[in-house]
């Protein structure tokens with residue numbers, strides 16, 4: 001009897017596969033196991049595993065995660081073909097991975113029908129605050145000065161933590177017109193809460209993939225930790241918003257909160273929650289990303305003291321002891337090359353999340369609607385034809401024979417994403433990186449305390465946001481200054 005039941009199940013399974021396979025023709029990929037699919041082949045460093053699969057199966061491959069098909073794009077041509085197949089593909093997100101939007105609400109994981117209003121708000125307000133213009137420069141330089149004064153005081157520090165204070169302050173000033181003092185424990189708690197949310201996302205996504213996993217102890221723990229972190233961050237922002245509502249939104253402030261309260265005179269609870277979501281978006285998208293990139297840049301400079309010295313020569317010759325400005329960048333090709341090479345080698349979202357909005361015919365394949373599509377930024381940025389010895393940090397590859405910065409190469413990298421959902425904060429991130437790096441290099445030699453091992457600048461680990469391992473840095477004041 002039991003043999004009959006197994007046989008019927010097998011026939012039903014084969015019939016179901018035949019039925020779905022008739023309509024879909026997924027890109028090639030490795031054979032998976034029943035139930036888990038290709039999970040065991042993806043392992044703990046998904047962008048590297050997907051890169052190896054791309055070498056074997058081509059620039060569009062697919063895998064199965066617990067029965068959910070996932071398509072991975074590993075070249076600019078594949079990205080272009082996918083976008084051309086249906087432009088909405090690159091405006092959509094995997095909305096069925098509900099934890100993403102629950103924990104990073106507001107915009108980043110909103111689907112194609114919901115992203116436009118919050119994105120417009122974000123872009124308009126970033127620009128209104130002076131993003132990409134001279135207006136914001138003095139504010140960021142002021143923040144860089146305060147950071148350096150703090151670093152001189154503390155002596156040895158872990159850049160991963162301290163730089164997040166700098167980027168959080170830049171965002172906090174734009175969002176709410178206020179800042180934290182360096183070393184303020186409230187700032188550390190706020191940043192730690194965001195990091196808890198980001199770190200637990202990888203685990204919580206498992207619940208969307210297989211709902212019964214929600215009972216696993218690790219997931220319970222992650223849910224509890226993130227709930228506490230969410231309450232902490234949201235109530236912190238809520239207090240600021242409610243205070244501003246009571247103060248009747250003084251005209252002196254021109255920040256995000258002012259703009260939102262102004263646009264919506266009568267604020268109900270829904271509107272307050274949406275405003276908090278948007279503040280969360282700015283923090284989650286704009287702090288750890290920029291500070292992790294800066295931290296990787298420091299690691300590369302520690303590993304290459306000769307390049308650090310060349311950079312100092314360039315910066316000190318051009319600035320002559322004056323304050324840096326974005327206008328100086330055209331005369332600072334080595335500085336720009338250092339930042340661009342760090343962005344290439346260490347994209348902090350090595351796999352960006354997209355989704356198909358409709359059934360998509362691309363090349364010979366047919367991909368279902370709402371299918372998770374990953375752009376393998378790591379594989380694209382490490383293309384050995386364009387960037388020989390791609391895992392080596394070599395900023396000189398961005399310099400033309402005449403020493404100028406080769407801007408044409410920038411479009412061969414996709415660290416800030418692709419298509420209409422490309423990172424709207426890119427000019428702000430570049431400003432924060434250029435102004436801080438130039439200020440630091442001009443005044444200090446970046447070194448490590450005696451006996452400490454210089455960390456590796458290689459990418460490893462998680463998918464959501466990548467940062468270097470913990471390390472200690474010392475700023476040694478230059479005599480020239």
Ligand code: HEM
Pocket residue numbers: 107108109115119122281282283285286287289290293347348349352353415416417418419420421422423424425426428429
């Ligand atoms: C080095 C720093 C940064 C990197 C590498 C980075 C990278 C990215 C990437 C890869 C995406 C996804 C793009 C896509 O789907 O194709 C993104 C989205 C986003 N970024 Fe950034 N980002 C950085 C800094 C910032 C900053 C400073 C802000 C300012 C608030 C910001 C705001 C956003 C927002 C709001 C989104 C979501 C856009 C949408 O979904 O429509 N980012 N970023």
